[in-house]
């Protein structure tokens with residue numbers, strides 16, 4: 001199994017090259033040349049395995065130049081009971097609200113309390129193995145732009161991993177206080193964290209520019225280093241996410257919620273389009289999916305795109321209470337376009353060129369039609385997000401975070417509009433305690449206490465739910481990182497921190 005670039009069909013790399021490089025030379029993203037196909041019988045045998053067993057099978061089918069043992073070691077090291085709290089790292093909570101049934105796939109039981117752990121606990125294992133195959137002896141410098149959760153999950157995954165250095169850039173006013181504290185207190189000898197003046201898109205663009213700057217790349221090469229990426233543009237981030245959609249389906253079959261072969265709807269609170277794209281890959285491999293429901297907050301560029309076929313990033317940027325979705329340029333959409341055009345790299349390169357030069361592009365009628373038949377796009381503002389949290393808590397006694405609430409709200413809009421009651425899997429992407437202020441405000445009429453940790457405690461007392469241990473321990477953790485910089489200073493900050501300026 002090899003990989004092409006979305007912008008150049010002549011680029012062909014192995015799995016380990018795709019993971020080590022992160023992004024293709026000409027700025028395209030790596031996509032599998034073909035997909036393994038699973039029959040219902042294959043899904044039945046996946047259902048007989050546990051999460052790690054399912055992961056090993058799927059990884060094995062994609063990582064052509066990895067040995068079985070390498071895959072097995074990586075999976076066993078990543079998805080442990082110690083890290084995820086139980087044998088199943090992605091359990092489902094079933095909720096019935098009126099005639100709608102929701103299967104809430106909780107992806108946030110890992111060490112940083114967001115779904116990013118599902119991929120970033122295994123990526124360091126895949127990446128170090130990839131590097132030893134392709135660039136033996138070189139140090140990987142991992143640059144990460146984050147809207148909050150990726151940064152912490154990447155830091156936690158890569159801390160003190162031999163042969164790696166990791167630098168995280170986050171928008172100074174674009175993350176929650178808990179997210180900021182998680183990153184500023186990060187332990188490890190190979191980590192740095194920098195706040196940038198700008199929003200997430202500025203951070204992401206800044207990082208992409210550094211990646212493709214030949215002067216900086218040459219300097220790294222002289223010093224026996226190379227750049228790599230832990231953002232969801234890296235194939236090694238997406239692949240682990242394919243696993244939990246299959247796993248959720250298997251669990252639902254095993255738990256008698258659906259029968260083998262039944263279709264499901266998949267609902268995903270979306271930012272960079274990584275999580276929902278993973279479910280699209282799962283469907284193309286044989287997972288029975290009826291509809292993908294793409295949920296956005298007020299930054300509803302994807303809703304408009306799905307409905308009109310025009311992607312237009314020139315619009316007001318909103319800072320919302322679901323900050324991990326405050327994104328106007330959804331990088332992974334590029335992969336979807338590649339697949340919906342049956343691998344037309346020229347067309348994709350043209351659209352991406354237009355996006356950066358004119359700020360928008362419009363897809364062809366046939367792509368638009370495919371989009372509309374597969375996807376439903378909807379959005380939900382902050383007020384309705386909090387209303388949804390309150391309702392779900394009061395009526396179903398289920399506490400969810402702001403991102404998950406956006407998904408639930410958009411799903412309710414979808415059901416209202418279409419009356420489609422296909423069983424729905426809703427991706428729950430963060431612990432409510434990561435966004436304690438907005439969640440507490442939603443479920444409590446009392447005046448809010450002043451600081452973040454008092455809010456966390458009050459949320460716990462009020463809802464009788466436990467504070468996740470990794471967040472509770474942050475209260476007394478020491479702040480290690482306070483640096484802020486402008487976007488144009490990012491290259492210098494990187495070189496300085498590597499002491500090769």
Ligand SMILES: *Cc1c(COP(=O)(O)O)cnc(C)c1O
Nearest residue numbers: 149271272273274275324429430
């Ligand atoms: C990253 C993130 C999202 C968005 O996921 P994408 O893969 O970027 O679409 C949603 N919710 C939370 C909590 C996140 O951390």
